[in-house]
Amino acid sequence: MTALTRYQVELLLRSQRWLPPFLGYALLLAVGVQTGSPLLDSLGVNAALLVPVTAWYARSTLADPPPASGRGYPHAARAVLVAARGAARVQLAALLAALLAGLLLAVLGTAAVWALSGPTAIPQPPAGGTPTPGHQVSVPGALLAGLLAAVTCVLTGLAVGALCHRPVLLRAGYGMLGALGLSVLVLVMPGSPANQAVRALVTGSRLARVELPVLALVTAAVPAALVGAGSAWLAGRRTE
């Protein structure tokens, strides 16, 4: 399993497939996080972006490597792995590689937002009226909350990506559209873990209050694990 996951991670890195999602993420983060905007808001943007970006990574690792110049059969590289280790393990290793890529971005993104962070105090108390000093959040607390929210969104994105690719979704044409649509849906749907985590940050920014989205993280981990296990089960039972 370790060897398979390492192989998938290396494939992701060496094939340059890591680059487009990363560039998209970096670009949107640069647009969304302006120097000087409130720290918790920026962490919220970072977390929200990680849903579609991780879904994209999952699609990249689950896809077959492209055949060279029209020859070759696209599943051959995967078929060799499946014969050696079984379809379920190959599927899980691909998802693990995407998870690692997402987690790395979560850490890097949180650090980048910290570097660019704006004020951690709010100019006005929430109820309006005269500004009062002391409406300030602690930076380590805010960063921890931001990281937890980012991991929540990575797990959600992983589940979205796995749902929108073979062996779960067999119609390849709808995969990209489905992943994007589902990402938006889980972000705006009240009650979804990703929505709760991002909302906790944004509300916290308005109220100058740090709220750790631990419950959201746990509720995101459960469906992600279920989708991972389910897709691995399906991988051994679906015809190419």
Added chain:
Amino acid sequence: MTGLRLAGVGKRYRRGGPWVLRDLELTLPAGALVRIEGANGSGKSTLLKLVGGIEPPSRGRIETSGRRAYVPERFPPALPFDAGDYLCRLGRIHGLSARTAAERTAYWLERFGIADRAGTPLNRLSKGTCQKVAVAQALLAEADVLLLDEAWTGLDQAARAVLDEAAAERAGQGGTVLFVDHDPPPSSGPGYPHRLAGLTTAAYLVQDGRVTAREVPAASAPGPGAPPGEDRGRMQLLVAATAELPELLPGTPERRPQPDGTVRLLVAAEHSDALLRRLLGGSAPAHILEVTRVAAQSGPEAKPLVARASSETRTVAERASAEPRTAAERG
């Protein structure tokens, strides 16, 4: 026991679609070298994919044990790895230690004569060289189930011979080998024997979704490693089996149990090395007491080549295990 078993296996690619294979009952013991025949699109590749776990059966059960390795009919050279790197990684995925994977990678690259390409990216290799990598990937696993789907296609003559040897060796060491190959049928004349003729233990024809056993070509054709056209007579091995000998042994030796519990094995001379290798290789534990040559057309009296002394017997054992790969295994 190793080997593989298919029970009531059926396969169709979509619900309501035609059955590519149906009601397939097949049991193959360890040491089987099995040829799968059939026209294009008859389901040969599907059968190999089912055994390899690449396609799930629509019905029935498939049981294999141990390591499985598969050579696809077409291998994509677009992977972003060097040939050597790719083989090492595949070795690790097959469950080898890092050191064993590296050693076997070097061994197979050398044996296919492409050791100088170890650092070349796969997408810069020629089609034939890439096919050698695809084949090496499966061979370095020393799998219990080896599946070769037209693996010879695109290989040069030297590499074909190496693959012939390697497939026979794998079966000889107790693996189950299934291969598909489009070589000329026997109707082309005696000059065109089937691939691995004489070593193949069974053959099956895939036609109209059914798999039927075929008569295996006679063992008269020379096997790999033997000088063609020369009858070198037979070898007689006196063996004290520590357990029951496997059902399939290289060269299908004639067995003559002796009153004292030992067994005399009579085998065509060109298969005797493979038989010795199997018996000494560990998967079929047996103690070799004596190796003698039986003259081709003469009577039963045999001229001893190796005296009945354990030190001499060990010389034979050492020679048989002096292959580089065996050294890599034990290392």
